[in-house]
Amino acid sequence: xxxxxxxxxxxxxxxxxxxxxxxxxxxxxxxxxxxxxxxxxxxxxxxxxxxxxxxxxxxxxxxxxxxxxxxxxxxxxxxxxxxxxxxxxxxxxxxxxxxxxxxxxxxxxxxxxxxxxxxxxxxxxxxxxxxxxxxxxxxxxxxxxxxxxxxxxxxxxxxxxxxxxxxxxxxxxxxxxxxxxxxxxxxxxxxxxxxxxxxxxxxxxxxxxxxxxxxxxxxxxxxxxxxxxxxxxxxxxxxxxxxxxxxxxxxxxxxxxxxxxxxxxx
Amino acid sequence: xxxxxxxxxxxxxxxxxxxxxxxxxxxxxxxxxxxxxxxxxxxxxxxxxxxxxxxxxxxxxxxxxxxxxxxxxxxxxxxxxxxxxxxxxxxxxxxxxxxxxxxxxxxxxxxxxxxxxxxxxxxxxxxxxxxxxxxxxxxxxxxxxxxxxxxxxxxxxxxxxxxxxxxxxxxxxxxxxxxxxxxxxxxxxxxxxxxxxxxxxxxxxxxxxxxxxxxxxxxxxxxxxxxxxxxxxxxxxxxxxxxxxxxxxxxxxxxxxxxxxxxxxxxxxxxxxxxxxxxxxxxxxxxxxxxxxxxxxxxxxxxxxxxxxxxxxxxxxxxxxxxxxxxxxxxxxxxxxxxxxxxxxxxxxxxxx
Amino acid sequence: xxxxxxxxxxxxxxxxxxxxxxxxxxxxxxxxxxxxxxxxxxxxxxxxxxxxxxxxxxxxxxxxxxxxxxxxxxxxxxxxxxxxxxxxxxxxxxxxxxxxxxxxxxxxxxxxxxxxxxxxxxxxxxxxxxxxxxxxxxxxxxxxxxxxxxxxxxxxxxxxxxxxxxxxxxxxxxxxxxxxxxxxxxxxxxxxxxxxxxxxxxxxxxxxxxxxxxxxxxxxxxxxxxxxxxxxxxxxxxxxxxxxxxxxxxxxxxxxxxxxxxxxxxxxxxxxxxxxxxxxxxxx
Numbered sequence: 045x046x047x048x049x050x051x052x053x054x055x056x057x058x059x060x061x062x063x064x065x066x067x068x069x070x071x072x073x074x075x076x077x078x079x080x081x082x083x084x085x086x087x088x089x090x091x092x093x094x095x096x097x098x099x100x101x102x103x104x105x106x107x108x109x110x111x112x113x114x115x116x117x118x119x120x121x122x123x124x125x126x127x128x129x130x131x132x133x134x135x136x137x138x139x140x141x142x143x144x145x146x147x148x149x150x151x152x153x154x155x156x157x158x159x160x161x162x163x164x165x166x167x168x169x170x171x172x173x174x175x176x177x178x179x180x181x182x183x184x185x186x187x188x189x190x191x192x193x194x195x196x197x198x199x200x201x202x203x204x205x206x207x208x209x210x211x212x213x214x215x216x217x218x219x220x221x222x223x224x225x226x227x228x229x230x231x232x233x234x235x236x237x238x239x240x241x242x243x244x245x246x247x248x249x250x251x252x253x254x255x256x257x258x259x260x261x262x263x264x265x266x267x268x269x270x271x272x273x274x275x276x277x278x279x280x281x282x283x284x285x286x287x288x289x290x291x292x293x294x295x296x297x298x299x300x301x302x303x304x305x306x307x308x309x310x
Numbered sequence: 311x312x313x314x315x316x317x318x319x320x321x322x323x324x325x326x327x328x329x330x331x332x333x334x335x336x337x338x339x340x341x342x343x344x345x346x347x348x349x350x351x352x353x354x355x356x357x358x359x360x361x362x363x364x365x366x367x368x369x370x371x372x373x374x375x376x377x378x379x380x381x382x383x384x385x386x387x388x389x390x391x392x393x394x395x396x397x398x399x400x401x402x403x404x405x406x407x408x409x410x411x412x413x414x415x416x417x418x419x420x421x422x423x424x425x426x427x428x429x430x431x432x433x434x435x436x437x438x439x440x441x442x443x444x445x446x447x448x449x450x451x452x453x454x455x456x457x458x459x460x461x462x463x464x465x466x467x468x469x470x471x472x473x474x475x476x477x478x479x480x481x482x483x484x485x486x487x488x489x490x491x492x493x494x495x496x497x498x499x500x501x502x503x504x505x506x507x508x509x510x511x512x513x514x515x516x517x518x519x520x521x522x523x524x525x526x527x528x529x530x531x532x533x534x535x536x537x538x539x540x541x542x543x544x545x546x547x548x549x550x551x552x553x554x555x556x557x558x559x560x561x562x563x564x565x566x567x568x569x570x571x572x573x574x575x576x577x578x579x580x581x582x583x584x585x586x587x588x589x590x591x592x593x594x595x596x597x598x599x600x601x602x603x604x605x606x607x608x609x610x611x612x613x614x615x616x617x618x619x620x621x622x623x624x625x626x627x628x629x630x631x632x633x634x635x636x637x638x639x640x641x642x643x644x645x646x647x648x649x650x651x652x653x654x655x656x657x658x659x660x661x662x663x
Numbered sequence: 664x665x666x667x668x669x670x671x672x673x674x675x676x677x678x679x680x681x682x683x684x685x686x687x688x689x690x691x692x693x694x695x696x697x698x699x700x701x702x703x704x705x706x707x708x709x710x711x712x713x714x715x716x717x718x719x720x721x722x723x724x725x726x727x728x729x730x731x732x733x734x735x736x737x738x739x740x741x742x743x744x745x746x747x748x749x750x751x752x753x754x755x756x757x758x759x760x761x762x763x764x765x766x767x768x769x770x771x772x773x774x775x776x777x778x779x780x781x782x783x784x785x786x787x788x789x790x791x792x793x794x795x796x797x798x799x800x801x802x803x804x805x806x807x808x809x810x811x812x813x814x815x816x817x818x819x820x821x822x823x824x825x826x827x828x829x830x831x832x833x834x835x836x837x838x839x840x841x842x843x844x845x846x847x848x849x850x851x852x853x854x855x856x857x858x859x860x861x862x863x864x865x866x867x868x869x870x871x872x873x874x875x876x877x878x879x880x881x882x883x884x885x886x887x888x889x890x891x892x893x894x895x896x897x898x899x900x901x902x903x904x905x906x907x908x909x910x911x912x913x914x915x916x917x918x919x920x921x922x923x924x925x926x927x928x929x930x931x932x933x934x935x936x937x938x939x940x941x942x943x944x945x946x947x
Contacts, residue, residue, distance in 0.1 A: 055752040056760060062749055063767045066824070069782025070774065072792045076785050084785065086795025130679040132671070139672025145680065147934045152687050154875070154930040156882025158899045159919045162906050163690035166916075170693060170707075186686045189679060218667075243773035249885070254906075263775040270781050270889065279785070282778040289773040364848055387850045399845035403863045412859070413849040465850065 070286065076279035084274065095280040104265075105281060111177045112261045112285075115252075116245040119184045123241035126185070127192030128234050132226070134193055135200035149190040157250035160186060165254040175257030183255040184245045191244065192237035199233025232300070239296040243289050315377070317342040317501050318363075318469060323372035325358050332358040334525045335372060340469075345495050345502045347512035349548070350522030356505045357473070359522070363503070364393045364471050376468060392467035394475045398458040400446045406432075406457050407442035413465040431460035434497070452483050459494065472504040476511065488514045509549055513537075521545050537585075539653055546583045546655070551615075553584040553625045557654065564600060564621030571597040571649050580656040586615065586628040588651035591635055596646025600625070604641045607634075618643060691923065698916035705912060715917035724901060728921060731898040734812075734887075735880035738819035742827040742876050743869070745820065750831035750868075751861075755840070761832075768825050776822055780889040783818065784809065787890075810892030818886030826875040834868010835861065874933045878926050898922050 080090040099105045133139065134146055152160070164183050168175055207229070211221045249263035256264065262285050269278045316339035325333040332355045340346050350356045361367040363374060365386030374382040381389050392413075400409050410431055411424040419427070425442075432439055435456040441449070449457060455475060462470055472491075476484045492515045495502050506512055512519050513533045520530040521544075529541045540546035543554060555562050560576045567575070590596065602620030614634045616627045627645060635641055699711035702718065719725075753761045771779065786792040789807045798804040808814055838861050846860045862869070884899040893900070898918060905915030 052752075052756055055748065055756055059749055059752065059757070059760060059764050062745075062824075063764065065821070066768060066771045068792075069779050069786055069821075070771075071782075072785040073778060073782040075792070085790040086792050087799045126679050126682065129675040129677075133673070133676030133679075137668045137672030137675070139669045139676070141676070142672060145676050147931075148683060149679065150934050151927075151930065152683065154878050154926065154934075155687075156879075156899055156922060156926060158884055159694075159882065159902055159922060160687075160690075162902060162915065162919065163694045164686065165906075166697065166912065167686075167690035167693050182686055186683065189682065193679060218671075247773055247775035247778075249775055249777050263777060266775070266781070267777045267885075270777060270784075278781065282775075282781065285778065286774050289770075293770065293773070366844055366848070386844075386848045387852060393845075393848050395841050395845055397839070397841045399839065399841035401842055401846075401860065401864075412846070416850045416852075416855055416859075461849070 073279045073282050073286075076276075077283040079276070081276075084276070084279075095276050096284075099277055099280045099284060102277075105277075105284075108260060108262045108265050108281075109284075111256075111259050112246060112263075115177055115180050115184060115261060116242045118181050119188055119245040120238045120242040122181070122185055123189045123192035124234050124238040126189045127196045127237045127241075128227075128230060130189070130193035131196035131200045131230065131233070135197040136203060136205070149193055152186050152190050153194075155187075157187065157248075158253070161251045161254035164251075168255070175255055177256055177259040177261075180252050180256045180259070180261065183251040184248060187248075187251060188241050188244050192241050195237040195240055196230060196233040199230050203229055232303070235296070235299065235303075239292065242292055246285065246289060246292070316340055317344075317377060318503070319375040320363075321373045321375065323359070323362065323374065324370045325355075325362060325367070326370045332525050333362075333369075336525070336527055338520065338527065338530070340501060340503060343499050343501055344518065345492070345504065345516045346518050346520060347504045347506060347516035348520045348522060349506055349509050349512045351507060351548075353524075354522040355525040356507075356522050358525075360393070360471055360473055360503075360505050364391060365389050390467055391469045391471060392462045392465070393471040393473060394458050394462050396473045396475060396477060398454055398475060400454060400458055400461070402446055404446070405442070406437075406444045406446065406449065409446065409457055410460045410464050412461060417465060427464060428460070431463060434463070435460045435494070451479055452487060455479070455487055456490075459491075463498065463500075467500075469501045469503060472502065472506075474506050477506070477508070484511070491515055521548060540583060540655070542655060543581055543583070546653075551586050551626050551628070553586065553589070555582040555584060555622055557582050562598065562622065566599045568595075568597040568649075571652075574649055575654070578654065578656070580654050583653040583655060584625075584647060584651065586626040587613075588647050589625065589627045589645050590647065591616075591627065591629055591633060592644050593646035597649040598647050598652065600645045602643060602645065604635060604639055604643060607638065616643075618645060620645065694916045694919050694923070696916075697912050698920045700913040700916075702913050703911050715911075715913040718914055719917050719921065724898075724918060724921075727896050727898045727901045728925075730895045731881050731883075731922075732925070734816055734819060734895070734897070735877045735883075737816050738823065738880045739827075739873050739877045741816065741820050742824060743831075743873065746824065746827045746831050746872070750828055751835050753828075753832040754836035754838075765829075768828060772825055777885055777889060779822070780818055780885055783821065783890060787814070809890060811894050812891070815887045815891035815895060818890040819880045819883060822883070822886060823876045823879050826879060827872040830868045830872035830875060831865070832868070834865035834871070837868065838864040870933065870936075874929060878930055881926060882922060 075086070075088055076084050077095060078091045078093055079088045080092045080094070081088070130149065133142070134149065161183060164179070164186070165175065168179050173179060207225055208221050211225045216224065247263060248261075249267055252261045252264050253267070260268075262281065266278060266282055266285075269275050318338075318340040320336060320338040322335040322337060323333055324331070324335045336359070348356050348359065358367070362369050362382070365381070365384065369382055372382075373380055376390065381391075401412065404412065407425070407428050410428040411419075414424045414427060428442060429439055432441060437453065437456050437460070441453070441457075446454065446457070458475065476487055479487065488511055491502075495515070504512070504516065509519075517532065518530060519533055519536055521528040521536065523544055529536055529545050536545060537549050540549060546552045546554075555565065557575060557578060557580050560572065560578055561567075562582065593599075600618075600620045600622055602618040602625070604616055605619045605624065606617040608615045609631075610628070612631060613628050614631055616629075616635070618625045618627055625645065635643055693707075696707050698715055699713055700707060700709050700715070701712050702714055749764070753764060757764070784791070787807055787809050788794070789804070791807065794805060794807065842860055842864065843856055846856050851859060882899050884897050884903065887893060887895050887897050887900060896904075899922065902915050902918045902922065905911050905918055909915070
């Protein structure tokens, strides 16, 4: 009944093949970004990084980076706060409308993002709001805040309610319970929710497409360029956004590691 | 056990995991229709052994024979044996009836015949017939136990293995089911091999007990024999409360021996095993006599247990309540026992303790 | 204790509930309202006449709906077959490698979907990574397998793989090892264990994974645009066209309502059946 060595080896090979399948297109983009030729053709004959220099020097790309960063940064902070509170209602407390609340939160995650973006565009228009990068933050949050809530909830589900009760029993006020027990225990979940929020906002395209108005994020600009024909800047800027995500993940891992070192008990 | 050829024969069975040896080339014969309990503390190798016997794992070396067929090379699903799991492993998505019929369905038995067999098994296990359509989640702990037994019996396996199926139940239910299981064994006449860490369970049910320790059998014998004549201090202690007295050149330090005892033990060395209930308080005459004071007293229902400080060390004594000592903690007492109650474990075996 | 829990729960749920009410439910109601307006108007101050829905029926938009659903169904079936062995291994066979796979797969989600699909164009195009090197080494070139229907399904399988893989692995991990071993001991073959024990017991995971993949794929458009060269126009693409080039908000809204109705029915049905507390392991 146990899996034979051969079967295990085959399954590991299959897992590696699936990972390779998932990363192969990024390899192509990476190689294309360091090709010297203006019109890409494999195998690449001459490599250089001049397109990176050009991209980073370009005012357009700098503007895009700044807008993407602002949107992702504000989305991250907002989802951490909303997700923390939402998770307590989602997972921790028993209250009357908990089940409907749980279901309401799942709906935006399932919803087709293109349609959601268009619906929000009409809604902003009806309210007389001119779309800009600020409305894009709202659009991102409709999708990302529920995801952040789910991530914090996983932590909150494993939370022993007796801990809060014990703190109250020892005379803590509601606010002290929150500060001394609830927040520290849920912190790892809130941090990973923030990391997810940043990364999902940074890479989002369909929601940004209709809700940024005259502004543009990196994925939007990339899509416009992809549709209108090949430019050597597309793989280069694409790799820059991938590098941004990778840097964020690395920062998150280092933060998690540092937190564990600082507080060995948690 | 020697009159008929065994139904199960284990020959030099060895199992190693990386650098750890769980079974050291063990041998065992089991007679047809026997109820054998394999008892040992956790880590003694009993779980490894049963996994090899049912075919969940492959042995590193050695062989398992079912009559004249070598079965260790056959995968579990084609062996004519069956196991009742510790968790029972009833399928939660199937009804009681579907669970019992499962092995028959796998063997292509027609629906009508399957149902007849399932109902017959419900009768055998003394479950009402309308349980056939019940969901597993609706059954109580004891009922689930019976369903698991019915399912294991459904395809009429040659041997039934049990992996501590009672260990998760509360005390009273366990006691009831122990007796039911023994009764079922008698009524079906099947060979039962039962793994447990509880010696009490083993003694109630089994014909023979095999005591395991560190991947080997320490002693294989009927319960009374293991209790009265343990081959090692390990077995003696495993069988319940016991006192050990070191015997050096026929003498026990701090104790007086009668002339009969002196003659019997002359020149011998080792460890004397003394059960708490074979020691008497303030006896008229005894072959071995000790003096001491009461250090603690506990009421065990119909019996009293005492801890006695004596020159030979702390001893445990159990007597009927009407024989309780007058006075209390600190009262001086004399302890004694007969020669027949003394069991000597000779020097060589003693070393293992 | 109980009363305070009730109050706190409602209090903490408030920010997210109000936010989603204003930015999710309200816009959907607005879309529903616009879908009933006469065509090509830009406000709701008109008599509802459902003409947009008539246009949806009359102008062959059902083909886009059908294509979206067929492509999504195909992608879901392929994903089930592709992900089952890996999900099984992640849940039951691998130890450390499960973590490596989880991190590796989740990381791809953080790279914009259109960059990854663009990467496939660079990989599969004539003179791309595959054809370029094959021609370089063997001298034999071939046409790019792009701009057709199979490559759209391929793209959907690629993009939505994580949404099938993780629920499936979660579902399989809920199959008790003892149940599988007991079935084996009772005489079941590997195939019988799969059919009688593993599939039924992993069904919650199978349902969640399939629904997620199907719903997301049915609302997709980037795959057909970037890889498929619009060999097929999906319903999401039609919605976008109606809003942008067509400047026909009621038509776009009506098309969106069709998509919302299909996806919403499936999603609400699935969500209403799921017990999230049990799935996520709530204590007490």
